[in-house]
Amino acid sequence: MSCQLKVVDLNNLPPAEKILGAKESAFFQTLRFPKRRTEWLGGRFALKELVQQATGADKKEIEILPQPSGKPLLRVGGxxxxxxxxxxxxxGFAVAGLAKEDTVLGIDLEKTAHRIEAWAKDFFHPTELTEKSDTFLTALWTQKEALVKVLGTGLSLNSYDVRCVNGHAEFYGPAxxxxxxxxxxxxxxKTWELVPGFMFTQACGKISPVI
Structure with a gap:
């Protein structure tokens, strides 16, 4: 399934005033911590690049607005x-993914690092833990996070209710x-090393029309 991706180096972002519309700028000013501000801005810049390519709209006409659910709202031309x-x-990196309508999409990027066994047992169901290497556990983390984003439920789910076993999604309970x-x-x-030293997962699917 086709999905366009844009990777952005957070050390090379344009000024916020060249990226954000009025409503976005107002929210941006409420973010207190520099790291959070940079990540938030970088994600919006990456997505606006993709939407601009897909629609031809100016970046100021593309709005990515926060919502109570945690999943932003995308508006183009009002x-x-x-x-x-x-x-x-x-x-230091932000990635955006864009797919056509009637599609669900979730992506996640994580730096490959050592994961202690206790953390893995808390976060992953035993059926998911078919390996113990740092690369595998980081990849598995990105898979689970991408699936949570597909569901659009935010962080309210029990991590055991969203599983990725041998590359296949399994859902339980509220998930x-x-x-x-x-x-x-x-x-x-799909999971791969998108940036050297970082594992990345893209999870997407076609929404079937209700008959």
């Missing part, structure tokens, strides 16, 4: 956009209810 999108950032609400789309999960 109208809600049906395009599927996802944003992630980690250790299963959220997946069924989406129409149980067949999800394609």
């Amino acid at each position: 109208k809600d956009s049906p395009l599927a999108f996802s944003i992630t950032h980690s250790h 299963l209810a959220a997946y069924e609400k989406l129409g149980r789309p067949a999800l394609e999960i």
